[in-house]
Amino acid sequence: MARIYISLGTNISPEQHLKAGLVDLQQYFGPLQLSRVYESESVGFKGTNFLNMVAAADTELSIAQxxxxxxKIEQDNGRIRGEKKFSPRSLDIDLLLYDDVICNIPVELPRGEILFNAFVLWPLAEIAPELPHPVTLQTYGALWQDYDKQRQQLWPITFEFPAELLPVKY
Known part of the structure; x- marks a missing residue:
């Protein structure tokens, strides 16, 4: 059983897509551990603000699976493949960590943006503060503490989680 950490982000009907994405993730992976939801300005392009969060789950699926x-969850929620890298998203779901695996295929793990984007690092540090980054070996709590908080604007928001989510730790 592998512990996975998942980044979710959206700026197109964000509350609707974030809720739907969480329900779908739970259907595939069971109970989720959830960070708070954060709002942030778009990065890399001018656009509406994003809602971002991190979830953790356990799985027996391979990284590729x-x-x-x-x-599939992104597509089911209106994500169009082939979009520009920096553009609005109905739902963006990224695998941040798969246990302590370090690889580049089928995806880069640990995901590089963990160290550079506040909207990934802060919620990850919230739910896994003592977990060490597999490359730097620093804990996510320490990485967030040392992060230049002026680089990106980010703030926690009040978010009504879907009622159908199983009881989980928030």
């Missing part, structure tokens, strides 16, 4: 599942 997890990524394929995420792509």
């Amino acid at each position: 997890v990524v394929a599942t995420f792509k």
